[in-house]
Amino acid sequence: MFVNFRRIRKCQCVQLMTTCLVLSVVMVCWEQLDNNVVSHVKSYSYRYLVNRFTYLNKSLTIPREQARSFSNFRYLLDHPRKCADQDVLLLLFVKTSPENTERRNAIRSTWGNETYIQNTLGVTVKVVFVLGAPQTAKEKPDGVTFQQQLIHEDGLHGDLIQQDFLDSFHNLTLKLIMQFHWMHSRCAHAHFLMTADDDIFVHMPNLVKYLQDVSGKGITDFWIGRVHRGAPPIRSKDSKYYVSYEMYQWLSYPDYTAGAGYVVSGDVADKIYQATLTLNASLYIDDVFMGICANAVGVSPQEHVYFSGEGKAPYHLCIYDQMMTSHGHVEDIYDLWKAATHPQVKQKASGLLGRLYCTAVKVALLCKPYYVNTYSCKAAFL
Template sequence: MGAGFLHKQLLVCFSAFLFLLVVIIHQDAPGTLQLGFLGALRGEPVSAEQRQGSPTFQWRGTEEERAGDSMPVPVPSRPPATTRHPLQVVYPYNYRFLLNEPDKCRDRAPFLVLLVVTEPKDITVRNAIRQTWGNESAVPGVSMVRIFLTGVHPRYGSPLQRLLEEESALHRDIIQQDFLDTYNNLTLKTLMGMEWVSTHCSNASYVMKADSDIFLNVGFLVRQLLQPQLPPKKDFMTGHIYRNTGPLRSKAYKWYVPREVYPNNTYPPYCGGAGYVLSGDLAKKVYGAAQTLRVINMEDAFLGICLYKLGISVTNSPWGLFNVFWLEYEKCRFSRLVLVHHYGPTDLLRVWPDFQGGNKTCPS
C-alpha cells in the first residue's frame, strides 16, 4: 500500500513538472505550438514536419486592405490620439535622425550589415559587442558594417543624449531617431534600420538584425550559411522560424497585442526577433511594404506580415542554427551554431577568448 501511494505521488509530481515546463517554454516563445515537445522529452525523434508545422495563417486585414489588397492603402501620418490605441505604433511618420552615419557604405559594398538593437543606456553592452562578434574585422576578407539602433530614453533622454553623442563621435556606429525607446516601439527601431540600409547602404549583400543579448557566431554565419563565394541570394530571409502562432490577447504578457492593433487571429510565418538574416534587396522591399501596412508592436511578427504582403516566404535554415534559448557555452557546440540567445556583456567577454582561441580542435 505504501509503495503504491508513493508511486502515485511521484506520477503526480512528474506530471506537474511537465505542465510547468510546457508553460515556461510557451511563455518564452509566445504563441508557438510546441509540436513534438513531449515526444522529445521521451527521446523520440522530431520530424521535419513537426518542427516546421503547416502554414495555417488566415489573413483578415483591415477593412481598407480587404477592399483592395493589391493597392497601397493610404495611411494617415499620425492617427488622432483620441482614436488610436495606446499600443498602436505611429507609422509611417517622418521621424528625424538625431544620430546618423550616412557615409558608412559610400566607398564599399559590404557583404553583411549588422543592425544591432540597443537601448540608449547600453554603453557596456555596445562595447562588449564591439570587442566580440560585432568587430567589423571578425571575418577576414569579408566586408562588414556594424550599426547600433536606438531611440530616445523615455525618462533620461537629455543626459543620455550627451553620452550617446560622445560615444557616436568616437565609434561612428550609432543611429538614432526621435521616437521613444520602449519595448512597444521596437518595430520602429527595426524599421529605422531598414530605412538606413535602403537610403545609405543599398549595395549591401545581406543584412542581419540582431538583439544585443545574443552570442553570434558571425564566422559560421558568413562562411557556412551565406557563402560569400556564391552570388548573393534574392528575396531571402531566414532565422528561427515560427509557424502556427498568433497574438497574445492577455494584458498579463509583455507581448500583448489587442485586436484594435492587429485583428487577425494568426501571424504569417516569421523569423524570431533574437536574430534573423535577410538579403539586401529584401531589406529595401520590407521597408517599402511597411509604408502601406498598419504597423504592430511585435517587430518580428510584423516583418512576417511584410513578407506576406510582398508574396515572399521565409527560407528554412538547418534546424537549430538560430537558437532562441540559452545554452551552456561549449566551444565545439557553439562553433556549429549561428546564434544563442540570452548572452549578456559579461558572458560574452568571458567566453569569447576561448571561442576565438585555437586551443581545442573540434570534429568537423
C-alpha cells in the same frame, strides 16, 4: 454475500473529494489552458487549414501619407557615409537602448569588431547600433544627460543611429522600420541585412563563411532565423506581448523569425522597405510586423537550426563549431567569444572521430524530452 457499506461510503467520499479537487484545479488553470492550448489549436487550424492572410494584407494597407508617420522621424545621430564606396557583405543592426553602454562596448570588442572582421575574415561587415531617444532628460550623477553621453559615445565610435521617437518596448516596430529605411537610403548595396538584440552572441566567422557561400550562389528571397509558424496572438493582458483584437483580429500570425537575430538578403530588405510604405505599423511586436511585411511581398522565412530563439545555446566546442547565434549573453560575452573562436574548436570537431564525437555530444545536449528554446535536436545530425 456480505457488503461493507461503511467502506463503500468511504470510497464514494474519496471520489467526490478527488473530483472536486480536479475541477477546482481545472477552473483555476482554465484561463492559462485556454491561452496556451486552445489558442494554439485555433491558430494552427487557421494557419494550415484556412490560411487566408490575404485579408490581413488588405486590412492593414493604409495610404502612403499615413504610413509615413511611422518612419518620418528626425535623425538625432546618423552616419550616411558609413557604407560609401565599400563592398559590404553584411549590414548588421543591433537593437539597443540608450542606457546599455556596456553591452555595446562588449559587442565592439568581440563579435562586432569591424577591424577584426576585415583583417581576419577578409570581408566588410558594418555594425551599427539603432536606438530611439532616452526616456528621461534627467542628468546622471556626473551632471551629464543620457543624450550627451550618447553623443560622446558616438564621437568615439561613429556607429550609433538614432531617431527622435521614444526608445521603448512599444516602439520596437519603429526601430525595425528605421533599419530598413536606413539601409535603403544609406547602404542599399549591402548583400545582406541582419537585425539582432544587444544581448545576442553572433559567431561571426561561421556566419561570414555561410553568407559568402550563399552570396556566391546568387540566392534571392533569402530570410533565415529561428522560425515561428502558426503562432497565435497573446490575448492575456498580463503578458508583455499582449495584443488586443482591435490591434490584430486574426487567430494566427504569419510565419516570422525570432527577433533575437535573423538575416535577409538585399533584395528581401528592399521588398520589406517597400512594404513598410503602405502597411499600418501600430502593431508593436517587431518580429511579427516583419512577418506581416514579408507575407505582403511573398517572402517566407527559412529555418536555420543554428540560429537560437530566446534560448541560450549550450557551452561546448561541438556547439561552437557550427554556431550562428545564441541569445541571452551579457556578462559572459568575452569568455564565450574567446572560447567559441579558439582554433582548437575546428581541430577537435574535424575528421571522422571528431564528427562522431560531436554528434554524440550534441545529441546529449540538444535532444531533450522537454522543450528547449534553442537549437533543435536536428542540429545534432548536421
